[in-house]
Amino acid sequence: MSVRFKTISKFLAVAVPVVVAILGTGGYTSATDSPATSAEKAIGQYRSKCATCHGQDGAGTQLGRRINVRDLRSVDVQKQPDAELSQAITDGRNNMPAFKSSFTKGEIDGLVAFVRGLANPK
16 A cells, blocks of 8 residues: 555545534534545645645655654654644744635644644554
8 A cells, every 4th residue: 555545544534523523513614515525625735835845744855854844743743732733834833834824724624634644653
């Protein structure tokens, strides 16, 4: 099984319940998107806005390591509460720009779920 397939599979396993929870609370912006469509959207957003520094697998690219991005798969990142990860995406942190004008709250929640799916298997 390819690394990409494993990453997407892990993401979907985490993202679908998260998206369902978001839809249930009214925090998601579009009731017409299915959880699978929302997960695919988060993957696309991660690739377009995040992967340049964080890498496809969350480990960080050469550029990202030069500017000290954190390995999104690490225990250190994964133990952070969702609210803290969401805040980092929204307002930026250190060398990371703020994305509050690029993503809705529902999209940021989808990105947090994607980051959770990058965790190293135990």
